Amino acid sequence: MRTRDDLFLHEEVLLLALKDREGTNERGVWLDKALGGAILAELMLAGRLDVEQDRKKRFATVRSTKPLGDSLLDECLQRVQQAKKRQQLQTWVSRFAGTKGLKHRVARELCRLGVLREDEDRVLKIFRRTIYPEVDPGPERRIKARLEEAVFCDGQPDPRTMVLAAIAQAADLLKVHFDKKRLKTRKQRLKDIVSGEAAGSATAQAVAAAQAAITAVVAISTTVAAASAASS
Secondary structure, eight states: OOOTTSOOHHHHHHHHHBOTTTOSBOTTOOHHHHHHHHHHHHHHHTTSEEEEEETTEEEEEESOOOOOSOHHHHHHHHHHHHOSSOOBHHHHHHHHHTSTTHHHHHHHHHHHTTSBOOEEEEETTTEEEEEOOBSOOHHHHHHHHHHHHHHHSOSOOOHHHHHHHHHHHHTTOHHHHSOHHHHHTTHHHHHHHHHTTTTOGGGHHHHHHHHHHHHHHHHHHHHHHHHHHHHO
């Protein structure tokens, strides 16, 4: 039985990306892409997926088909397993990110755990939308404490926190929760986290997961940003 402090990476990402009181997305965050990257990283950390290097391309391959007991993760694993041909990492991040109702599926699981609450409000007093205000601030507070220690201290972060910090950096989530000037003083530390240099040799799978996720997230976000600029 999972608890509020036993969250998956994509659930932690969503908590960081939602405004606590409003229950809406923080601006400037590539939420779907970050969730897709977190799902990919979670499957790798759980030993379900591996990365296969082919020249300059990196592909996701199935290492184990054992279910994780989470409907979203198991569905994404099954999609990789049933694919007719292997796909690059950014392809899977994009496909995971495009899962129907992704944000709501993740949020409703957090509601089930008692971390969020599902509610409804109106935009311009006309359009209804579902929001997810925070009910229990404890889990997010502890997540932020882990991130703060990983980014602003020089010790070796645990594998999951290192992966989360790398994804949060790629998705611009760290800027939401920490002072930008303070983050600028830790540029080298952030580079070490993203590259895996901060992890040590015992967490090779975590390093691979972080790099796979952030590479895919950054690649997709850059493409979308370029397309938006071209059309404006």
